[in-house]
Amino acid sequence: MDQINWGIIGCGDVTEVKSGPAFNKVPHSRLVAVMRRDAEKAADYAKRHNVPKWYTDADALINDPNINAIYVATPPDSHEDYAIRAMRAGKPVYVEKPMARNSAECDAMNQVSRETGMPLFVAFYRRALPYFLKIKELVEHKVIGDVRYVQIQLNWQPADRELGKAPEPNWRVSPAISGGGLLHDLASHQFDFLEYVFGPIKTASGIARNQAGLYEADDIVAATFEFESGVLGTGNWCWTVNKEQRIEETQFIGSKGKISFSYFEKYHITVETEAGVEEHNVPFPEHVQQPLIEQIVNELRGNGKSPSTGETGARANQLIDWITAK
Incomplete structure (x- = not known):
């Protein structure tokens, strides 16, 4: 063509x-x-x-x-x-x-x-975004040494709703449409990028539950996973907390330091090593x-x-x- x-x-x-x-x-x-x-x-x-x-x-x-x-x-x-x-x-x-x-x-x-x-x-466009390519580069250049484990934390409150009240209709939390809940919508981006950086995940397991009863899908998930490379990982996702507990951060913990970044909310990457703290700011493009x-x-x-x-x-x-x- x-x-x-x-x-x-x-x-x-x-x-x-x-x-x-x-x-x-x-x-x-x-x-x-x-x-x-x-x-x-x-x-x-x-x-x-x-x-x-x-x-x-x-x-x-x-x-x-x-x-x-x-x-x-x-x-x-x-x-x-x-x-x-x-x-x-x-x-x-x-x-x-x-x-x-x-x-x-x-x-x-x-x-x-x-x-x-x-x-x-x-x-899965994060595989081509400069922000995420910078993170991949930092790992490949061993800025934090050999990566030991990955930690994902995502706590979000129900969008525009008070706890205890049913949300407006949303296909993302209808398993018949989305396949599950917000884990399918958001964590799919996270796992895709993790495999782009570290290679295949060979095992993964977890506990998925609906605690708040606001909709049919799971609203809290805890997971552990292991890459073929030997890197381990954990993840916790909860969509029924108040705004004070809101957090969205992923960390790569290495033998010589730590990389912290956000998948969805921020444009900066924090690298912590014995040499100090280094910040990288890589905004997303318009599209x-x-x-x-x-x-x-x-x-x-x-x-x-x-x-x-x-x-x-x-x-x-x-x-x-x-x-x-x-």
Whole structure:
């Protein structure tokens, strides 16, 4: 392919800034059509983002001869279906994270990718963001020596709600749609990046419970995991604390120091060694998915390799399946 003409299935919030505009800012790439079942919303998105065409039917977009690549940006319950339809129609697919609701759906998607020869990519864009590449560089350069263990801590309060009150409807905490709860939505990013830095995790287990009863999904999870490299890890996630207990931090503890950083809220990296404390501030770009989209476009044009594929993307689902197994 010389020019990558994208069609988006599901032009919701994630596509407004994080991804959608980036398709027209990457060289040799343009967004030519969007699809949403609500015609008014599809037309509005197309108008605001200067997209030439819009659809309310996914098959019509998939089979548009002017489109040669598909971005699936719907909730996870339809990722498998749309991705497989697109690949069987001869279109490479870029799918939102988490890749699907569970590892079985991911496996089905990867199987069709192999059968059809159509590339499959997943929106684990932290693999291409300068902030996270800096963290990876610090580890590889052994700034903190040999990493011994990883510690993840995430405590968040229910968004815009008081404890004890049911939240507004949210697909992210509906297991039938998301595959689980907020662990699937957020920890998938965390585990994907950890494997990018340290290699495969060979074992993972955990305890997942619903303590507050605000919704059906788990709202607290504790996990342990071990990398094939020998690095150990622990993680604790809780979504029902008050704002005073809010924290989101990951630490890499090494033989000669510690790296502390945030996946979701801050742009600075703290490195603590015997030499002192060093801070790195690496802001995110305006469109956080743009660096990854550029690498995907380059691969489709035969000029590179995306760091995030269907095979790597499926790993996060596998790990979360292990951790949340009842």
